[in-house]
Amino acid sequence: MTWRQAGGALIGRAEEFERLVAVLTGAAEGEPGAAVVGGDAGIGKTRLVTELVERARASGFAVLTGQCAELGDTLPYLPLADALRGAARDAGIAPLIEARPLLNGLVRGTWSDGDGEAGSGLTQQRLFGSALAFLAELAETRPVLFVLEDLHWADRSTRDLLVFLSRMLQRERVCLVGTYRTDDLHRRHPLRPLLAELQRLPSVTVVGLGPLDDGEMADYLVTLGGADAKLIGKIVERAEGNPFYAEELLDADGLPYGLANLLLARVERLADPAQRVLRAAAVAGRRIDHDLLQRVSGLDDAELEEAMREIVSHGLLLPDGDYGYMFRHALLREAVYTDLLPGERTRLHGEFTRLLDDSPAELAYHYLAGHDLPGALAASVQAGRRADALGAPVEAHRHYDQALALWPRVRDAEQVAGIGRMRLSLLSAAAVDESGDAQRAVSQMRELLATEGPTAEAWERLAYYLIDAGSAPAAIEAAHTAVTLAGTTPAKGPDAAFDACVLARCLATYARALLWSPRHDDVKDLARQALAAARAAEVRDAESSALISLAMVYEIEGDPACAQDLLAEASAIRSGNLPIDLRALFHHARIQYERGDLVAAAETADRGVAYARETGLSWSHYGTDLRFLRLLIHYVAGEWKEAGALAAGFAVRVGRLPEARLSGFALFVEVARGDAVVEERLAWLEPFWHDELVTYIVRGLAAEHALWNGDPLTALDHVNAILDVVEPFDPVLIRICATGLWALADLSDPTSGRPRPDLDDAARTHPQASRTRADDLLNKARDAATVGPGSGKRGELGLEGQAWLARAEAEWHRVNGTATPDTWRPVLRAFQFGFTYEVARSRWRLTEALLASGARDEALTEWRTAMTESESLGAAPLHRALEDLGRRARFTTTTPAPAPPKDPLTTLTAREQEVLSLVAEGLSNREIAERLFIANKTVSVHVSNILAKLGVSSRTQAAAHAHHHRR
Structure with missing residues (x-):
């Protein structure tokens, strides 16, 4: 019997195979999923996945397969490149790869190593976006199965890509499958956290392969050609359920060797x-x-x-x-x-270093194994540059760090490496920062400055990383040192051009570090200096950064028109530094939005979203911010169909903070529409309430959701939680305070929607506490509108901020029972810059105030307009509240159907039945009058008529009668 007889039917894996087929079938139906298959070496993982691949191909799937290698982190994205290389042979798939330069570079090895300073973290975001877009486009024509084998050897970037795809695939017809060896996973193996993270995702299926039982193993050996029952019995006992071991034993006639000896x-x-x-x-x-x-x-x-x-x-x-x-x-x-002898192993590794010339990562591996330290140093530097170009910052940092570790052991290291130790250290720090570990980058820069001569460039990089790490005071100090070292004018001589670039970036970073400190005057001066230096040296990224900082200062000082002009100039620059370019586009669209120019804001945001998509950065920080801003513009402009379409693309089942932030933004339109998904989305977002942005967005909208469902106490809990974490000068608090005042008004005002009786009791018990709390919330809103960071004066508040402040003032009057039509008319006018939904909500409250003041005809006009607006938007909770208001005000013509003659309640008019219902709830005549917008005397007449018609003598008996006949 030979190995070529192996194969045949799949033995003993029916249940596991069906689980994988279920994931495959779901993907074909538009429910993307992933599966990870684990088991010991030789247990049959590849055999199982091969069967799945055959099933997929027979079902019309496009199949991509990639394999990790034992070299691990040495070769980033090896399985992706492997899979793309195989897929590129398909004439229908090749154009999709060729249209994406980063993917095409992986296939052909034609990427540019550059100078190692292109920003591997940014490139990684682009590559991830390209991979996602490629799979999505391919899945439009046929479903896709993407298999990654031997994940226990996967590099960090490949592991991150797998997690990214598992989370971001929402409706695409894509199935991901990975295999790994469980016997290789020691306690600190880097695959363990990934598996734990994947297992928390509902879209991920975990399949574990255990040993075959004795009967299954015997059947398997028969399929391989085994015919000697005695030999089969010995092999079954020896193999312990491992098919690969059993196959080797069968080929060796059952000799009692260990597996290694069998193979040798x-x-x-x-x-x-x-x-x-x-x-x-x-x-x-x-x-x-x-x-x-x-x-x-x-x-x-x-x-x-x-x-x-x-x-x-x-x-x-x-x-x-x-x-x-x-x-x-x-x-x-x-x-x-x-089994190789040490000398033999060293010699063969040396042979590979002599012959390999296009894979620096493999060269570094072979040089180290062959004990050639100079060769390993040079190859490690080149491998780091290659990993940078590939968008693998973790791998780039590992190679650079390996080179730094070899540095003191190599004579003439700078000449061998082709780079100075300072520059190499800067590259290493940049790579670790781009991998998301700003604190480690800071530590590495501090170590560098302690061991090498201080330079302006090194101090500027330290300041930059400190900003990323959120250490503002230390960032300001480091940036100041950088500017001092750079001097006020560029040096002359052969290094003049380089020095001019460094000075421009130092000034720009210093201005950025100071931006949110009280030193606004310093920022303006520094930003102007940075702008002049950047333009003189033609450093476009520093120019754009300086323009953004200068615009922010003008905005803070109350000159948004000048700020908008500066941001328009910055957003037109294509500096090659994509994060800065996207940052400029975002802030330009943001300030247009805040000034009420929704059409212009939409155009700028669309440019930003398109630019992020074209560069593969849709999932970067500013890529997601631009998409959220675009959703917000649709939402405010009343384009809820478009807003809903964007919200549907924001994952509900989130597992990481960036996803949670984006998911929370979907709640704007979903809460306003009363969508069923709101409760599920809130449940998934609750674990991320520790984040300030998630707390503000999600809990603020959770408060509105609670209010629409008649639960103002829960709404107040959310509001209080936000006030605990958001800075008091942040203008976002104005909306939150307005929401809190809405909740307090609902607690104290029986005319509000559908309050719960127990909450009415609480409000009646502590009316003064509600008014005191209302005063506090209004003061917080006013402070946030006028006081900036460091107790400085705030610049001009945007139109939406001004409208929310007017709303807070009006809600305060509702709490205190002093609301009039003139309270709500300014709110209505303030939101008419284009905020369709808030205009309709303001008309709702204006209608209530008009009814309370007796202006019934005007109230009817406003009510009808609000009904039309809410219906057009699809704002179901608001529409229901308006219907309830119309019923209480008798704006509608609908009356209850006649009851059977035997029921004494049928003798009551429609209005008397409404009054009786409120009497049964325990409301006083005054409260009933306020709820139904009628006079106390009219309520008294209605109650007297009710008692007479029902033949009872007290309100309590009338309430009991109502309860009895309506059970």
Whole structure:
């Protein structure tokens, strides 16, 4: 029996296979999902996934398969490149890859190494966006199965990509499947956190493969050609349920070897040339190119072909498409590599360093294994640059750090590396910052400044990372040092151009660090200096950053028109620094929105969203901010169909903070429409309430949701939580305070919507407490509108902020029972800059005030307009509140259907039935009058008529009668 007889039916894995098929079927129906398949080496993971791949292909799926390598973090995105390389052979898929430069570079290896300062974190965001867009576009034509094997060897960037895709795929017809070896996962293995994170996602299925039982193992051996029952019994006992081990035992006639000895016994059957080739292949890794294998082995064409024929016939290496060959199983490669003699291993690694010339990461690996430290230093630097260009910041930092560790052990290190230690350290710090660890970048820069001579560039980078880390005072100090070292004018001589660039960036960073401090005058001066220096040196990113900072100062000082002009100039710049370019577009659209120019804001936001999409940065910080702002503009402009479409793309089942922030923004339109998804979204967002932005957005809208459902006490809990974490000078508090005042008014005002009786009791018990709390909330709103950071004066408040302040003032009057039509008319006017929904809500309250003042005809006009507006928007909670108001005010013509003659309640008029219902709730005549907008005397007449018609003598008996006949 030979290895080539293996295969046949899938034995003992029916349940596991059906679970994978369920994920595959769901993806085909538009419910993307992921599965991770774990098990010991040789347990049958690849066999199971191969069966799934065949099922997928038969069902019309596009199948992409990629494999991780034992070199681990040395080669970032190896499985993605592997999968894309295979997919590029499909004429229908190749154009989708070619249209995305980063993906095409992975396939062809044509990316530019650049100078290592392109920003690998940014490139990673672009690559992730490109991969997501590629899968989404491909899934529009046919469903997709993307398999990543051997995740226990995956690099950090590949692991991050898998998590990103698992979360971001929402409606695309894509199924992700990964395999990993459980016996390789030690306690601190980096795959463990990823598996834990994936397992929390409802879209992820975890499949664990255990040993086959004795009967299944016997059946499996029969499918492999086993016929000797005694031998099969011995193998079943020896293999302990592991199919690969059983296969090797069967091939070795059941000899009682350990697995490594079994595998090496197969190798020892080969002729010497074939063994030499196999050992060289083991040093290369699980896969090896045919030509490279020939050069390392030293065999001529005929000798290599004969050796390879023998190796393949014994099932040790398998042909691997256009690539060359691959080991049939990773355990086989590990056994051959481990069996190499130390000198033999060093010599073969040295051979690979001599022959490899286009893979610095592999070169660094082989140089280190071959104890060639100068070669390892040079290759590590190049590998770091390559990882930067690929968008793999974690891997870039690892390579740079490896080079720094080798530095003191290599003579003439700077000449060997082709870069100075200072520059290498800057690259390493930049990579770790871009990977999301700003604190580590700060530590690395402080260490650098302590060991190397201080430079303006190093201090500027430290300030930049301190800003990212949220350490404003330290950032200001570092930026000041940077500017001092850079001098007030650029130096002359051969380094003048470089010095001019450094000065411009130092000034721009210093201005940015000071921006939210009380030193506004300093910011203005520094930003102007930075702008002049940047334009003189033609440093476009510093120019844009200076314009943004200068605009912010003018905005704070109350000159939004000048700020808008500066931001328009900044947003027109394409500096090549994509985060700054997107930041300029966002703030330009934001200030247009805040000034009430919704059309212009929409145009700028659309430009920003398109630019983020084109550059693959839709999921970057400002990419998501621009999408939220676009949703907000749709929401305010009353374009709720478009807003809803954007909100539907924001994941409900979130697991990371950036996703939670974006998800929270969807609540603006969903709460206003009363969508069923609101409760589910709020439940998923609750674990992220520790974040200030999530707290403000999500809990603020949760408060509105509670109010629409008649629960003002819960709404107040949300409002109080927001006030505890948001800075008192932040203008976002104005809206929150207005919401809190709405809740207090509902507690104290029986005319508000559908209050719960127990809450009315609480309000009656503590009316003074409500008024005191209302005073506090109004004062907070006024302070947020006028006082800036550091108790400085705030600039001109935007139109929406002014409208929310007017709303807060009006709600305060509702709490105190002093609201009049003139209280609400300014609110209505303030929101008429284009905020359709708030205009309708203001008409609702204006109608109530008009009814209370006796202006019934005007109230009817406002009510009808509000009904039309709310219906047009699809604002169901508001529409229901307006219907209730209209019923209480008798604006509607609908009356209750006649009751059977025997029921004495049928003798009551419609208005008397309304009054009786309120009497049954325990309301006094005054409260009933306020609820129904009628006089106390009229209520008294109605109550007297009710008692007479029902034949009872007290309000209590009337209430009991009503309860009895309406059960």
